[in-house]
Amino acid sequence: AQSVTQPDIHITVSEGASLELRCNYSYGATPYLFWYVQSPGQGLQLLLKYFSGDTLVQGIKGFEAEFKRSQSSFNLRKPSVHWSDAAEYFCAVGVEGYGGSQGNLIFGKGTKLSVKP
Amino acid sequence: NAGVMQNPRHLVRRRGQEARLRCSPMKGHSHVYWYRQLPEEGLKFMVYLQKENIIDESGMPKERFSAEFPKEGPSILRIQQVVRGDSAAYFCASSLTPGHYNSPLHFGNGTRLTVT
Numbered sequence: 707a708q709s710v711t712q713p714d715i716h717i718t719v720s721e722g723a724s725l726e727l728r729c730n731y732s733y734g735a736t737p738y739l740f741w742y743v744q745s746p747g748q749g750l751q752l753l754l755k756y757f758s759g760d761t762l763v764q765g766i767k768g769f770e771a772e773f774k775r776s777q778s779s780f781n782l783r784k785p786s787v788h789w790s791d792a793a794e795y796f797c798a799v800g801v802e803g804y805g806g807s808q809g810n811l812i813f814g815k816g817t818k819l820s821v822k823p
Numbered sequence: 824n825a826g827v828m829q830n831p832r833h834l835v836r837r838r839g840q841e842a843r844l845r846c847s848p849m850k851g852h853s854h855v856y857w858y859r860q861l862p863e864e865g866l867k868f869m870v871y872l873q874k875e876n877i878i879d880e881s882g883m884p885k886e887r888f889s890a891e892f893p894k895e896g897p898s899i900l901r902i903q904q905v906v907r908g909d910s911a912a913y914f915c916a917s918s919l920t921p922g923h924y925n926s927p928l929h930f931g932n933g934t935r936l937t938v939t
Contacts, residue, residue: 710865740927742930747932748932748933749827749914749931749932749933750866750914750916750930751930752927752928755927796865796866798866810856810871810881810882811866811868811928812868813865813866813867814865815863815864815865
């Protein structure tokens, strides 16, 4: 069965420090992979996505993620964190649904990021 | 250009009452998805609808839950005879075309349902 694991429930980093959020997936075929960010009381905003091609993908707000098939991982990184990055981050894998739709997403449980001044 | 609009933002119901959650997709989007987020959990897919059709309801509980997306008006997620376990945040998302390859999901800000 498809699944997404985010091993870190809560991470705290200092402003200006680098960040890496881990994501591992289990999926039989080539995955569609996503990172979303959720600010408190808000919906989810797409940071970046991977479908195929270059395994290093760039997203919004200075984030990037690297797909590593051998490790079944899709870790999110940012070289220098800003206080406004404090939020919850969700990794997700897109699966085939009815009629070939990739609308079904399987989400991890999320990693809450706190940023120290 | 309004995004996905969900209302109400917060909804309180007593056990046994009905909850109706509304979702207006982004302009031009005809594909709607409902997700549920339980406390300390990620989002779980519930149902995927196109106008007047339920395409995939594999994530919907078998009883008390229903969804529709009429030709005119918003999509509605209905929960009958609510129980405390239904307390969660319910998110709606829409897309221009099916799936993500050509267009990503745009999420609303959710409806937080509390059952007392």
